[in-house]
Every structure is written in structure tokens, then in C-alpha cells.
Amino acid sequence: MSSRSTPPAVDVRGLRKGFGRHTVLDGLDLTVERGEVFALLGPNGAGKTTTINILTTLVRPDAGTATVAGIDVVQAPEQVKQRISLTGQSAAVDDVLTGNENLVMLARLSGLSARAARARATELLERFALTDAGAKRVGTYSGGMRRRLDLALSFVVTPEVLFLDEPTTGLDTRSRRELWDVIRSLAEAGTTVFLTTQYLEEADQLADRIAVLDGGCVVASGTPAALKARVGGDTVELHDAHGDLLREVPTDGTVSGLRRALDVLDESGAEGVVTLRRPSLDDVFLALTSSDGRGRADAREAEASALKEIA
Ligand SMILES: Nc1ncnc2c1ncn2[C@@H]1O[C@H](COP(=O)(O)OP(=O)(O)O)[C@@H](O)[C@H]1O
Ligand SMILES: [Mg+2]
Incomplete structure (x- = not known):
């Protein structure tokens, strides 16, 4: 309003x-x-x-x-x-x-x-x-x-x-x-x-x-949701018995999306434990800020435009 x-x-x-x-x-x-x-x-x-x-x-x-x-x-x-x-x-x-x-x-x-x-x-x-x-x-x-x-x-x-x-x-x-x-x-x-x-x-x-x-x-x-989305969506992860990451498949978090991701993992034949990882605000924060006080997002943009110039 x-x-x-x-x-x-x-x-x-x-x-x-x-x-x-x-x-x-x-x-x-x-x-x-x-x-x-x-x-x-x-x-x-x-x-x-x-x-x-x-x-x-x-x-x-x-x-x-x-x-x-x-x-x-x-x-x-x-x-x-x-x-x-x-x-x-x-x-x-x-x-x-x-x-x-x-x-x-x-x-x-x-x-x-x-x-x-x-x-x-x-x-x-x-x-x-x-x-x-x-x-x-x-x-x-x-x-x-x-x-x-x-x-x-x-x-x-x-x-x-x-x-x-x-x-x-x-x-x-x-x-x-x-x-x-x-x-x-x-x-x-x-x-x-x-x-x-x-x-x-x-x-x-x-x-x-x-x-x-x-x-x-x-x-x-x-919004918190939009910031999380900027860092990337949900990921289905497959870990071995030691907790090491074997495979990861991006997903949209819907039932059918999860099913497709599980099918991909199934077809890969790897055995392990499945978890769904959702980005937290910690991920957002780490992705967007840097300890030297300069925005890492800015640094990334600068890097991207530098790459464009090279190409
Ligand atoms: N009155 C002041 N005189 C000098 N430096 C200041 C003063 N107020 C804040 N600062 C400096 O400005 C920076 C930001 O401080 P501040 O706004 O308190 O940050 P935050 O609240 O996010 O922790 C810090 O480096 C702090 O030392
Ligand atoms: Mg303060």
C-alpha cells in the first residue's frame, strides 16, 4: 500500500x-x-x-x-x-x-x-x-x-x-x-x-x-528467502560412511525435483547416505562479505567484468 x-x-x-x-x-x-x-x-x-x-x-x-x-x-x-x-x-x-x-x-x-x-x-x-x-x-x-x-x-x-x-x-x-x-x-x-x-x-x-x-x-x-536463493538452491548430497561428499545434485526442493535428483544418484550406482542441504543465511553472509571489509560480491563482479574484457 x-x-x-x-x-x-x-x-x-x-x-x-x-x-x-x-x-x-x-x-x-x-x-x-x-x-x-x-x-x-x-x-x-x-x-x-x-x-x-x-x-x-x-x-x-x-x-x-x-x-x-x-x-x-x-x-x-x-x-x-x-x-x-x-x-x-x-x-x-x-x-x-x-x-x-x-x-x-x-x-x-x-x-x-x-x-x-x-x-x-x-x-x-x-x-x-x-x-x-x-x-x-x-x-x-x-x-x-x-x-x-x-x-x-x-x-x-x-x-x-x-x-x-x-x-x-x-x-x-x-x-x-x-x-x-x-x-x-x-x-x-x-x-x-x-x-x-x-x-x-x-x-x-x-x-x-x-x-x-x-x-x-x-x-x-x-527477503531471507531471496538471499538464500542468490547463494544457490537446495542440493541433494550423497555422503559415504565417513561423511565425505560423493555426489551432489542440484534440486528445486519440490517432490518431483527430489525424486529426479534421487534417480540421478541411483543411476550413478554410488552407495551412501542422502541428505538435503538448504543454504542458510551463513552461506549468504560468507558468499557476500569478506573479512577485509570489501564486499566480495563487488570483487566478484569486478572479476566477472575483467574476464569479459579478456574474452
Ligand atoms: N565516534 C567514533 N570515532 C571514531 N571511530 C568510530 C566512531 N564510531 C564508530 N567508529 C568506527 O567506525 C566503524 C564502524 O563502527 P560501528 O558503526 O559501531 O560498527 P558496528 O555497529 O557495525 O559494529 C568502526 O571501525 C568503529 O571503530
Ligand atoms: Mg554496533
Whole structure:
């Protein structure tokens, strides 16, 4: 439902940012539609936090444009701030107050009535497994509890666009899954979620669309399924008793396709164990990024055009 009157939730064109001589963002382009869960996926140091900081008006870009809910982040930062919410607000947490008091205070500051603020705090404490801790001073919290309170605070008011910078880093498996549920329910209610992650599984589980950040640019973007398809389809593999690969036959994953692949293996006469290998986001990531921070996809394109020139 895209029309001229509803701009994308996030629109980034040619965004550049460097620190000293170190270029972090080198012409970043991305668009997030309203109501989408969008994951910016990249290794440590790729520029994910820098991107979020620019979109949440904390850092000024060197060049390019970025809008959130149609509003330019450089021209009208105050208007942008009214429409977003961002995690990492631990600095705003008062250690002397209890978790519950912190939540109620923020809810009151955000314009909720005293009664609504109390209800919201109770609900959020429960959602983030802090009900027992709610009456204790934040100064006594463990690192994990602080992290959950920090997340709870970012959900006090449902924003138009919620930015979550590596929301599940440092959480245990159970809290991670609970947070995924919270994010999904917000998305269902219409909030746009822009999250960053180093966890491929997380992007795969949550995101409608993923952009892979490497070397300061988006090296690939699309649905999790489309990204997987880019790396290649499913393969039927035949392994010997030692697990060594004997044969592999590409397949489309359909029943008839699998049957044909098995026939091919059967006719080859080789004996072994059959498995179906589906590309994971790890494969996507490995195929599209490189440890030196330059997009391997770019390198491949350069290689391909060099080959064309030779031919
Ligand atoms: N304020 C800053 N001053 C200097 N360098 C910075 C600053 N912020 C980030 N960087 C550098 O920019 C690069 C990208 O950082 P960041 O955006 O935090 O990456 P990510 O969140 O993907 O791990 C890193 O090399 C980091 O050291
Ligand atoms: Mg970061």
C-alpha cells in the first residue's frame, strides 16, 4: 500500500560517514517500508551502529540524505525524535529508582496518565521477565537485568519506527526468544522495526527484508528467502560412511525435483547416505562479505567484468 502520501519509514540515499580518515559508510542506500521488520546485518565494525546513530539524529552524516517517516534527520531532528524510539538508553536509567519507578517515570514523561503509566510498567516488567526485580533499585541489577530494563524502556510508548541496535546481544536464549515475540507482536500492530544484528538466525527469524552491510555499502538485500536463493538452491548430497561428499545434485526442493535428483544418484550406482542441504543465511553472509571489509560480491563482479574484457 505505497502511495505518494505515505513515504517509506526509512529512506537512505548515498549516505556517507567517516571518522578521521576512516570511511565507515561509503554511499549507503536503503529503503524500509512502513510496517516492515528490517534487519541490517553485518559483522562487527561494519557501520551498523553508525547507521542507527545517523537515523536517530545522534550523529550527522558527511553526505547523502536520510529520512525517517518522511522527515529529514539533519533538517528536522526534533520532529524525527518524536516519531522514533531507540534502545541503548541506559544512560537515562536512574540507579536509585526501582525498575518499576523508572518505567512509570518515563511513561508519565511520555504523556500517559498515572494509572496508564502504572499499567504499562507492570505489563513491561512482565514481558521482560522483571516482575520480581521491579521493586528493587536498578543499582542492584545484574548486566542482563539492566539490558532487559533498557529494552523495556524503549517499549514504553509505541513509536512509528522502533530502532533496535543489536537488541539480543548479551541475552540468554530464553530472553532472546521472548524479545523476538515482542518484536513480532509490535510489527503485527503496525510498528516499523529497524534492527541491526550479527546473528543470521535472528535476521532470518524476524525480518521481512534484510540488507547485508559490508565495506560501507549494502552488498545484498531482499527477503531471507531471496538471499538464500542468490547463494544457490537446495542440493541433494550423497555422503559415504565417513561423511565425505560423493555426489551432489542440484534440486528445486519440490517432490518431483527430489525424486529426479534421487534417480540421478541411483543411476550413478554410488552407495551412501542422502541428505538435503538448504543454504542458510551463513552461506549468504560468507558468499557476500569478506573479512577485509570489501564486499566480495563487488570483487566478484569486478572479476566477472575483467574476464569479459579478456574474452
Ligand atoms: N565516534 C567514533 N570515532 C571514531 N571511530 C568510530 C566512531 N564510531 C564508530 N567508529 C568506527 O567506525 C566503524 C564502524 O563502527 P560501528 O558503526 O559501531 O560498527 P558496528 O555497529 O557495525 O559494529 C568502526 O571501525 C568503529 O571503530
Ligand atoms: Mg554496533
